[in-house]
Amino acid sequence: MRIDILTLFPDTVNAVLHESILGRAAKKGAVEINCVQIRDYTENKQNQVDDYPYGGGFGCVMMAQPLKSCLEAVIRQAGERRRRVIYLSPQGQTYTQETAKRLQRDYDHLVLVCGHYEGVDERFIEACVDEELSLGDFVLTGGEIAAMAVADSVCRLVPGVLADEQCYTGESHWDGLLEYPQYTRPEVWEGRAVPEVLLQGDHAKVERWRRRQQFERTRRKRPDMYEKLRVTEPEDLQILREIEKSTGRIQLTEPVTCRPAAEADLPAVLEIVEQARAGLRKFHVDQWQGPYPDEKAFRFDLDRGECFVLLHGEEIAAFFTLSTREEKTYAGITDGKWTEGMAYCVLHRAAVAAKYRGSGMADKLMRAVEEQARAYGLRCIRTDTHRKNKPMQRLLRDSGYRYRGNIQVLVEPGHDTARQAYEKILKR
Numbered sequence: 001m002r003i004d005i006l007t008l009f010p011d012t013v014n015a016v017l018h019e020s021i022l023g024r025a026a027k028k029g030a031v032e033i034n035c036v037q038i039r040d041y042t043e044n045k046q047n048q049v050d051d052y053p054y055g056g057g058f059g060c061v062m063m064a065q066p067l068k069s070c071l072e073a074v075i076r077q078a079g080e081r082r083r084r085v086i087y088l089s090p091q092g093q094t095y096t097q098e099t100a101k102r103l104q105r106d107y108d109h110l111v112l113v114c115g116h117y118e119g120v121d122e123r124f125i126e127a128c129v130d131e132e133l134s135l136g137d138f139v140l141t142g143g144e145i146a147a148m149a150v151a152d153s154v155c156r157l158v159p160g161v162l163a164d165e166q167c168y169t170g171e172s173h174w175d176g177l178l179e180y181p182q183y184t185r186p187e188v189w190e191g192r193a194v195p196e197v198l199l200q201g202d203h204a205k206v207e208r209w210r211r212r213q214q215f216e217r218t219r220r221k222r223p224d225m226y227e228k229l230r231v232t233e234p235e236d237l238q239i240l241r242e243i244e245k246s247t248g249r250i251q252l253t254e255p256v257t258c259r260p261a262a263e264a265d266l267p268a269v270l271e272i273v274e275q276a277r278a279g280l281r282k283f284h285v286d287q288w289q290g291p292y293p294d295e296k297a298f299r300f301d302l303d304r305g306e307c308f309v310l311l312h313g314e315e316i317a318a319f320f321t322l323s324t325r326e327e328k329t330y331a332g333i334t335d336g337k338w339t340e341g342m343a344y345c346v347l348h349r350a351a352v353a354a355k356y357r358g359s360g361m362a363d364k365l366m367r368a369v370e371e372q373a374r375a376y377g378l379r380c381i382r383t384d385t386h387r388k389n390k391p392m393q394r395l396l397r398d399s400g401y402r403y404r405g406n407i408q409v410l411v412e413p414g415h416d417t418a419r420q421a422y423e424k425i426l427k428r
């Protein structure tokens with residue numbers, strides 16, 4: 001990997017990037033990092049690199065010509081390569097570990113252009129830059145710190161720079177998780193002991209503890225990352241289930257009541273839908289992964305008085321839609337059949353707010369569904385769920401629903417539309 005950093009301050013950048021691990025990697029020839037002085041490529045007597053902005057305003061703008069000449073010189077010298085010209089800019093895409101992986105994987109020559117003052121002439125960006133990258137939503141004085149961050153994080157992914165691939169594949173952000181906590185000697189420091197499991201020499205136990213820590217601390221420190229997790233390994237799924245079961249369990253200290261949903265409840269209901277969507281996504285359940293169920297669907301339910309909310313005190317904790325309309329797709333049941341000759345209602349949409357999961361709210365919801373069915377004068381409740389939606393299947397079975405066969409839904413085109421069908425006949 002060759003990296004050329006185009007800057008007005010090459011000494012500053014050189015001093016940082018040629019120290020420690022990257023310095024040693026450069027000496028070994030694993031990476032080549034050059035800092036190039038843009039000022040050396042000016043074509044005016046004063047070696048001027050910037051000028052006043054057209055249209056007025058504060059500060060100066062870096063001129064296109066020295067930047068382009070500097071870039072051309074670097075390209076001539078580096079020759080034919082898989083090259084990417086990057087301008088470090090607060091207006092760029094936010095730089096992440098995924099960007100670092102992509103740059104290391106797809107290119108072997110990065111040219112990092114550092115702006116200064118008010119930035120660079122827009123025409124240089126249009127003509128010469130492949131991509132703009134930002135270190136974050138804040139403004140630096142110059143692009144050097146950002147260029148150093150990019151160069152450092154890309155170079156450490158180059159084979160031969162770190163001792164082993166595992167040095168970076170286990171680290172924070174590699175697979176969407178934060179790293180587990182690390183400890184070194186002494187065993188007890190200021191009354192704080194190293195976790196027991198790390199001292200017992202059981203490698204498998206250590207591995208599992210560390211993996212669980214990764215999930216737990218990502219959930220605690222970076223809920224935004226946790227929401228986006230896509231878990232595939234069975235062992236990871238197991239850990240995730242354990243965590244979801246044991247954490248965030250809220251005590252139901254207030255009375256739980258059920259009433260028909262009102263217009264004003266819609267934002268809370270839609271928020272619960274979003275939480276459910278994220279939960280299903282995490283467990284790879286291709287249900288509610290498109291726009292459905294959207295505001296339109298709930299407005300329809302509201303108008304018919306078929307949407308209900310469960311309140312914990314004053315707070316909306318869950319909702320469900322129980323419809324008396326005939327469900328056409330249920331007529332096409334395969335691999336089994338419904339109970340014949342009974343008028344039925346359909347539990348269409350139901351979810352519990354994330355913070356109420358594991359609190360017993362889901363059981364209360366199922367009881368409220370039954371009460372509502374009785375209020376409709378119906379004893380047969382039908383519903384369906386995705387074949388991978390294990391928590392919902394468990395809840396249905398535990399609530400006395402029987403698996404009746406398989407159906408196909410129409411509401412989520414482009415997604416996995418196969419559903420398991422369940423039914424419960426209420427006692428007289």
Ligand SMILES: C[S@@+](CC[C@H](N)C(=O)[O-])C[C@H]1O[C@@H](n2cnc3c(N)ncnc32)[C@H](O)[C@@H]1O
Pocket residue numbers: 087088089090091113114115116117118119120133134135136137138139140141142143144146
């Ligand atoms: C003061 S900034 C110019 C900001 C510019 N006037 C704007 O508002 O978009 C000077 C230089 O610092 C660099 N820079 C500033 N903030 C940055 C960030 N968040 N990420 C990467 N580079 C940044 C860019 O190279 C930029 O040209």
